Amino acid sequence: MFELLKYAIADKTEKWTYQVYEPNKLAENFNLITFFIADDSIDFTDLQQYREQTKTEFLIAIKTTDKDYECMNIADSIIECKPNDVENAVYGLAFMINLGGFIGIDWYDVKTAIFYGNNIQFLHSSAIGENCVAVACKQLIHKFKTHNFKYLLKGMMISIFADVSFDFEKLELIAVEMQKNIDGDDANVLYQVNFFDEFGDWKIGEKGCCVCVYLVYADKMAMTE
Numbered sequence: 001m002f003e004l005l006k007y008a009i010a011d012k013t014e015k016w017t018y019q020v021y022e023p024n025k026l027a028e029n030f031n032l033i034t035f036f037i038a039d040d041s042i043d044f045t046d047l048q049q050y051r052e053q054t055k056t057e058f059l060i061a062i063k064t065t066d067k068d069y070e071c072m073n074i075a076d077s078i079i080e081c082k083p084n085d086v087e088n089a090v091y092g093l094a095f096m097i098n099l100g101g102f103i104g105i106d107w108y109d110v111k112t113a114i115f116y117g118n119n120i121q122f123l124h125s126s127a128i129g130e131n132c133v134a135v136a137c138k139q140l141i142h143k144f145k146t147h148n149f150k151y152l153l154k155g156m157m158i159s160i161f162a163d164v165s166f167d168f169e170k171l172e173l174i175a176v177e178m179q180k181n182i183d184g185d186d187a188n189v190l191y192q193v194n195f196f197d198e199f200g201d202w203k204i205g206e207k208g209c210c211v212c213v214y215l216v217y218a219d220k221m222a223m224t225e
Contacts, residue, residue: 023042048074081121089124134173141177153217155215160192161208162209
């Protein structure tokens with residue numbers, strides 16, 4: 001299990017947290033989102049009890065294999081990603097609602113996007129150097145084009161981590177590339193940018209950019225109605 005990720009946002013009355021569920025873990029805080037990694041060992045009763053104790057609004061399963069696990073039936077949404085992308089998938093969504101971000105997104109925006117469908121595909125790409133944004137975009141588009149996605153794209157949440165040199169021009173570059181290469185004419189798109197002195201592959205003083213994309217697809221049932 002990777003290190004437990006937590007991020008709290010100060011509100012007027014309480015702290016909102018995002019956590020990764022661990023079996024038989026005592027509930028500590030009120031959660032907007034609780035993530036769990038889907039597998040056959042998940043205890044439904046324990047997970048449901050944890051959800052109730054933390055008053056979790058959204059229970060999100062992280063699916064890292066082609067297998068459909070029974071525990072996924074209890075989840076509000078399912079994020080599909082590669083096993084080595086779990087940490088980024090959790091981290092990127094947790095920081096979508098960051099009061100200190102370059103672009104403000106509130107909880108209602110994210111909740112609305114999640115409601116579009118419970119099938120979410122996670123992709124991400126990162127790069128360092130002078131042309132890091134362009135390189136990250138190119139790598140991300142390649143990943144998208146080599147995936148076989150399901151159903152109709154209904155929404156995109158794009159969480160960007162970058163150094164302080166990131167500006168509106170670079171954001172526009174990402175937006176243009178996403179629109180040009182990802183077929184989602186009817187999809188609602190949310191952007192969030194967060195500044196970091198140190199993140200992922202780059203360190204303090206280096207230029208870097210990591211683009212995390214959550215592709216929200218319509219449910220199978222909605223497609224057949």
